[in-house]
Amino acid sequence: MPSATVDTTDTRQRLLDAAGKVFAEKGFRSATIREICKRAKANVAAVNYHFGDKERFYAEVLGYAHRCALEKYPPHLGLAETATAEERLTAFVRSFLLRVLDNGRPAWHGKLMLREMAEPTAALDRLVEESIRPNLDLLRSIVTDLLGDAATDDDVRASASSIVAQCLFYYQCRPVITRLNPQQSYDPAAIDRLADHITRFSLGGLRHRAEERRRERS
Amino acid sequence: MPSATVDTTDTRQRLLDAAGKVFAEKGFRSATIREICKRAKANVAAVNYHFGDKERFYAEVLGYAHRCALEKYPPHLGLAETATAEERLTAFVRSFLLRVLDNGRPAWHGKLMLREMAEPTAALDRLVEESIRPNLDLLRSIVTDLLGDAATDDDVRASASSIVAQCLFYYQCRPVITRLNPQQSYDPAAIDRLADHITRFSLGGLRHRAEERRRERS
Amino acid sequence: MPSATVDTTDTRQRLLDAAGKVFAEKGFRSATIREICKRAKANVAAVNYHFGDKERFYAEVLGYAHRCALEKYPPHLGLAETATAEERLTAFVRSFLLRVLDNGRPAWHGKLMLREMAEPTAALDRLVEESIRPNLDLLRSIVTDLLGDAATDDDVRASASSIVAQCLFYYQCRPVITRLNPQQSYDPAAIDRLADHITRFSLGGLRHRAEERRRERS
Amino acid sequence: MPSATVDTTDTRQRLLDAAGKVFAEKGFRSATIREICKRAKANVAAVNYHFGDKERFYAEVLGYAHRCALEKYPPHLGLAETATAEERLTAFVRSFLLRVLDNGRPAWHGKLMLREMAEPTAALDRLVEESIRPNLDLLRSIVTDLLGDAATDDDVRASASSIVAQCLFYYQCRPVITRLNPQQSYDPAAIDRLADHITRFSLGGLRHRAEERRRERS
DNA sequence: TATGAATGAGCCTTCATTCAT
DNA sequence: AATGAATGAAGGCTCATTCAT
Numbered sequence: 001m002p003s004a005t006v007d008t009t010d011t012r013q014r015l016l017d018a019a020g021k022v023f024a025e026k027g028f029r030s031a032t033i034r035e036i037c038k039r040a041k042a043n044v045a046a047v048n049y050h051f052g053d054k055e056r057f058y059a060e061v062l063g064y065a066h067r068c069a070l071e072k073y074p075p076h077l078g079l080a081e082t083a084t085a086e087e088r089l090t091a092f093v094r095s096f097l098l099r100v101l102d103n104g105r106p107a108w109h110g111k112l113m114l115r116e117m118a119e120p121t122a123a124l125d126r127l128v129e130e131s132i133r134p135n136l137d138l139l140r141s142i143v144t145d146l147l148g149d150a151a152t153d154d155d156v157r158a159s160a161s162s163i164v165a166q167c168l169f170y171y172q173c174r175p176v177i178t179r180l181n182p183q184q185s186y187d188p189a190a191i192d193r194l195a196d197h198i199t200r201f202s203l204g205g206l207r208h209r210a211e212e213r214r215r216e217r218s
Numbered sequence: 219m220p221s222a223t224v225d226t227t228d229t230r231q232r233l234l235d236a237a238g239k240v241f242a243e244k245g246f247r248s249a250t251i252r253e254i255c256k257r258a259k260a261n262v263a264a265v266n267y268h269f270g271d272k273e274r275f276y277a278e279v280l281g282y283a284h285r286c287a288l289e290k291y292p293p294h295l296g297l298a299e300t301a302t303a304e305e306r307l308t309a310f311v312r313s314f315l316l317r318v319l320d321n322g323r324p325a326w327h328g329k330l331m332l333r334e335m336a337e338p339t340a341a342l343d344r345l346v347e348e349s350i351r352p353n354l355d356l357l358r359s360i361v362t363d364l365l366g367d368a369a370t371d372d373d374v375r376a377s378a379s380s381i382v383a384q385c386l387f388y389y390q391c392r393p394v395i396t397r398l399n400p401q402q403s404y405d406p407a408a409i410d411r412l413a414d415h416i417t418r419f420s421l422g423g424l425r426h427r428a429e430e431r432r433r434e435r436s
Numbered sequence: 437m438p439s440a441t442v443d444t445t446d447t448r449q450r451l452l453d454a455a456g457k458v459f460a461e462k463g464f465r466s467a468t469i470r471e472i473c474k475r476a477k478a479n480v481a482a483v484n485y486h487f488g489d490k491e492r493f494y495a496e497v498l499g500y501a502h503r504c505a506l507e508k509y510p511p512h513l514g515l516a517e518t519a520t521a522e523e524r525l526t527a528f529v530r531s532f533l534l535r536v537l538d539n540g541r542p543a544w545h546g547k548l549m550l551r552e553m554a555e556p557t558a559a560l561d562r563l564v565e566e567s568i569r570p571n572l573d574l575l576r577s578i579v580t581d582l583l584g585d586a587a588t589d590d591d592v593r594a595s596a597s598s599i600v601a602q603c604l605f606y607y608q609c610r611p612v613i614t615r616l617n618p619q620q621s622y623d624p625a626a627i628d629r630l631a632d633h634i635t636r637f638s639l640g641g642l643r644h645r646a647e648e649r650r651r652e653r654s
Numbered sequence: 655m656p657s658a659t660v661d662t663t664d665t666r667q668r669l670l671d672a673a674g675k676v677f678a679e680k681g682f683r684s685a686t687i688r689e690i691c692k693r694a695k696a697n698v699a700a701v702n703y704h705f706g707d708k709e710r711f712y713a714e715v716l717g718y719a720h721r722c723a724l725e726k727y728p729p730h731l732g733l734a735e736t737a738t739a740e741e742r743l744t745a746f747v748r749s750f751l752l753r754v755l756d757n758g759r760p761a762w763h764g765k766l767m768l769r770e771m772a773e774p775t776a777a778l779d780r781l782v783e784e785s786i787r788p789n790l791d792l793l794r795s796i797v798t799d800l801l802g803d804a805a806t807d808d809d810v811r812a813s814a815s816s817i818v819a820q821c822l823f824y825y826q827c828r829p830v831i832t833r834l835n836p837q838q839s840y841d842p843a844a845i846d847r848l849a850d851h852i853t854r855f856s857l858g859g860l861r862h863r864a865e866e867r868r869r870e871r872s
Numbered sequence: 873t874a875t876g877a878a879t880g881a882g883c884c885t886t887c888a889t890t891c892a893t
Numbered sequence: 894a895a896t897g898a899a900t901g902a903a904g905g906c907t908c909a910t911t912c913a914t
Contacts, residue, residue, distance in 0.1 A: 011895090026337075027245075027247070027337055029245070029247045029248050030247050030337075032886085032887065032888085033887075033888065033889090034886095034887075034888090042895095043895065043896050043897075044888090044889095044896085044897080044898095045889085045890080045891095045895075045896060045897080046895075046896085047888090048888080048889065048890080049894080049895065049896090053888080053889075054887095054888065054889090114335070115337075116393065116394075117332065117390055117391055117392070117393055117394065119244075119245055119248075119333075120393040124393060124394070124397070125397065128394055128397040128398060129397075132394060132398070133398060136398065157399065158412075158415040158419070159415075159419060161384070161387060161388070161395075162384050162387075162415070162416065162419045164387065164391075165383040165384045165386070165387030165391075166379070166380045166383045166384070168383070168387065168390070168391070169379060169380075169382070169383030169386065169387075170379070172332075172335055172386070172390055173335055173382075173383075173386070174335070175334065175335050175338040175342060176334075176335065176342070176346055176350060177379075179342070179343065179346040179347075180346060180350070180351060180354065181375065194376075197376040197377075197380070198380065200423075200426060200427060200430065201376070201377065201380045201423035201424075201426070201427060202423065203426065204422045204423040204424070204425060204426020204427060205418075205419035205420060205422040205423040205426075206419075206422070207422060207426065208418060208419070208421065208422020208423075208425070208426070209415075209418060209419060209422060212418065229877075229878075250903080250904065250905085251904075251905065251906090252903085252904070252905090260878080260879095261878060261879045261880070262879085262880080262905090262906090263878075263879065263880075263906085263907080263908085264877090264878065264879085265905095265906095266905085266906060266907075267877075267878070267879095268877090271905080271906075272904095272905065272906090447874090462773075463681075463683070463773055465681070465683045465684050466683050466773070468907085468908065468909085469908075469909065469910090470907090470908075470909090478874095479874065479875050479876075480875085480876080480877095480909090480910095481874075481875060481876080481910085481911080481912095482874075482875085483909090484909080484910065484911080485873085485874065485875090489909080489910075490908095490909065490910090550771065551773075552829065552830075553768065553826055553827055553828070553829055553830065555680075555681055555684075555769075556829040560829060560830070560833070561833060564830055564833040564834060565833075568830060568834070569834060572834065593835065594848070594851040594855075595851075595855065597820070597823060597824070597831075598820050598823075598851070598852065598855045600823065600827075601819040601820045601822070601823030601827075602815070602816050602819045602820070604819070604823065604826070604827070605815060605816075605818070605819030605822065605823075606815070608768075608771055608822070608826055609771055609818075609819075609822070610771070611770065611771055611774040611778060612770075612771065612778070612782055612786060613815075615778070615779065615782040615783075616782060616786070616787060616790065617811065630812075633812040633813075633816070634816065636859075636862060636863060636866065637812070637813065637816045637859035637860075637862070637863060638859065639859075639862065640858045640859040640860070640861060640862020640863060641854075641855035641856065641858040641859040641862075642855075642858070643858060643862065644854060644855070644857065644858020644859075644861065644862070645851075645854060645855060645858060648854065665898080665899075686882085686883065686884085687883075687884065687885090688882085688883075688884090696899080696900095697899060697900050697901070698884090698885090698900090698901080698902095699885085699886080699887090699899075699900065699901075700898090700899065700900085701884095701885095702884085702885060702886075703898075703899070703900095704898090707884080707885075708883095708884065708885090
């Protein structure tokens with residue numbers, strides 16, 4: 001029965017899509033299997049049938065969301081091989097912001113990640129190894145280029161953190177930012193402005209640190 | 219009887235202390251009144267009696283945690299009136315990090331705030347106005363001094379955000395950082411190193427931005 | 437301390453008054469000691485202090501309400517000794533209706549009695565002996581006069597029941613009557629009309645029954 | 655296995671049956687879902703699953719009880735089309751009394767209705783329109799025939815009320831009647847005697863009223 | 873005498889999960 | 894393969910009552 005097969009994958013997929021939205025909105029605990037199944041037009045037992053239990057289901061949703069986000073906003077953003085470190089940093093920051101502030105399906109990704117920080121589940125381990133570390137390694141190579149040879153590993157790590165921090169901030173603190181500065185918007189133009197500021201601010205910081213290290217060494 | 223001393227403590231106070239810990243660990247939804255009362259050696263009905271319901275209780279806990287954190291680590295950190303903008307920035311960053319990364323009672327504050335970001339409750343509004351905005355205003359005055367007259371309001375806002383972002387990062391992304399770099403520690407010395415990096419990185423960023431603006435103007 | 441004594445009786449009295457209203461509105465179970473004490477501006481523990489527990493408190497309230505009602509609408513309604521049986525029936529019916537349909541303080545009485553029917557408490561026993569039976573005996577003497585010598589005890593009892601039934605109906609079924617016939621009012625004029633109808637209908641019934649018995653006997 | 659037969663019965667049905675009994679005995683507030691489910695050998699969550707919440711459950715029970723009572727004692731009681739108004743009144747009164755005083759399943763009906771009077775719930779509205787009004791209309795047509803053309807609408811209404819009142823009285827005031835006259839019984843023979851009295855008393859009342867109206871008109 | 877604080881039992885409801893089909 | 898029915902474990906909250914002062 002091929003149609004059955006189609007229906008099956010459909011249900012699974014509908015569940016993932018519905019769950020992404022609901023988990024992102026409500027969090028792991030507050031999201032209920034009943035609501036997810038209702039939105040997915042599936043039976044209450046469907047989740048347990050397809051994914052075992054709520055926790056494994058959630059892990060699956062998390063991975064799916066991450067894949068969606070990376071697919072839509074790859075970190076290179078079609079950069080040429082010959083791009084300078086500054087250009088690569090600019091691209092990295094922009095793609096990061098877009099991924100995190102997108103309002104479409106990949107938005108789950110940001111929300112879900114934020115929730116993982118506040119209350120990590122077993123799913124975080126896999127996510128870190130499969131998605132976050134590779135991404136961070138990319139940034140560290142950029143930062144290494146910008147800091148120069150005098151920089152230590154700790155310098156690179158700390159500076160990379162400073163950059164990532166600025167990108168995450170606008171998403172992670174959104175509720176507070178909205179209250180402090182209601183006119184802050186997140187449309188593409190605004191995101192470009194944010195990316196521009198973060199890149200410049202960070203380049204200033206990086207150069208300053210590089211200079212300090214050079215001075216120390218000499 | 220030393221235990222008598224414990225019992226003498228106000229039930230209300232014991233509830234606040236226990237709740238700070240539990241809400242921070244589990245979040246509003248997952249935390250149960252039963253567990254909080256058990257830890258506070260109080261009756262299940264005590265919360266209802268003293269605070270009305272779980273939501274109002276939570277708001278009270280949030281305010282209490284914030285007050286504790288500010289009391290222990292005031293943002294000025296005993297700075298002289300004649301302190302330079304650089305010194306004031308250093309003090310701001312250090313006190314911020316200490317407040318957020320402290321392992322004692324004020325630790326709730328950071329955790330609770332993080333949870334508010336992920337899933338804001340009605341309590342956030344009050345917190346923003348009473349605690350966060352005044353603190354941010356302090357930072358903005360420092361940043362204004364450092365950026366110089368050429369800076370726009372948006373410059374100040376964006377740069378202040380970049381600084382706050384770096385301070386929050388180590389707490390907000392702790393679960394991920396721990397997995398990426400297990401040897402990262404948060405003892406006083408480590409916190410000092412972090413504060414030092416953030417201050418220097420930010421000063422570099424700020425000077426770079428100030429220079430850009432100056433160049434634009436001329 | 438005379439003032440203390442005054443205050444004490446005051447609290448007791450205020451509790452009785454508040455409780456009458458609340459018990460009548462909500463019923464024994466749904467009425468809460470807290471609400472009663474709040475309305476009486478008394479402490480939560482006041483009821484238990486003055487009356488022991490909720491049940492004994494309720495019994496006291498019931499008795500108080502009954503005394504209030506009888507005081508305001510005594511069953512004779514100032515009838516002369518020489519009044520005919522018809523006149524006495526009219527007076528009985530009118531005072532009964534007034535007592536039961538009054539909107540003031542004695543209104544509790546009716547409501548509380550109705551609740552006792554639906555869910556009798558221990559308090560009903562005393563009430564029946566002290567208040568209801570004497571009142572019914574009065575009616576039976578009137579009915580005996582109207583039915584004549586041929587009537588049996590059962591005749592008297594059944595006819596008295598028919599009369600009481602009609603008086604109670606308008607109160608007991610008020611929620612249904614209101615829905616069936618929204619324009620039904622209970623102002624003094626309307627109550628007079630009801631009393632008039634019940635008296636005439638009952639007189640018709642009584643004469644019919646009397647006649648039947650007479651015919652049987654002969 | 656006869657027990658299998660019992661278990662086979664719909665959980666929903668078992669809940670309705672158990673609830674009828676418990677709600678009738680204890681009232682809406684005092685009845686607990688726990689007890690009902692225990693009697694129905696169902697889980698505590700079954701009520702929520704089948705009926706949503708306690709209130710909707712109660713409404714369903716009320717409707718079910720009413721349907722049971724009407725089914726067992728239809729108001730016509732197999733009367734021929736050619737039956738006289740007197741015969742129809744007799745049938746109406748008898749079926750009413752039987753319905754209200756039955757000790758079996760339809761007994762809930764009476765008890766539940768009585769509770770609705772004392773503390774109406776939202777369920778009463780539907781009940782009045784669907785069950786009570788049609789039944790009352792039947793009685794009014796009988797009364798209209800008996801009162802003759804001279805009677806006004808108010809006459810009909812008042813007389814119908816007087817008849818219904820007498821039928822309800824024996825149920826509504828049962829706790830008081832039992833205390834006043836312990837030997838009152840409610841076996842079929844006793845019910846027949848009550849029906850007989852009420853019918854005769856009411857016929858007397860109706861004829862009297864009719865005569866009065868005729869006299870007024872002429 | 874009178875009160876505010878505190879208690880513990882119990883209720884309705886919700887939810888993830890399982891079971892029979 | 895997939896579902897509707899059913900389960901049992903909590904959770905938040907309410908309430909009458911008690912206790913220390």
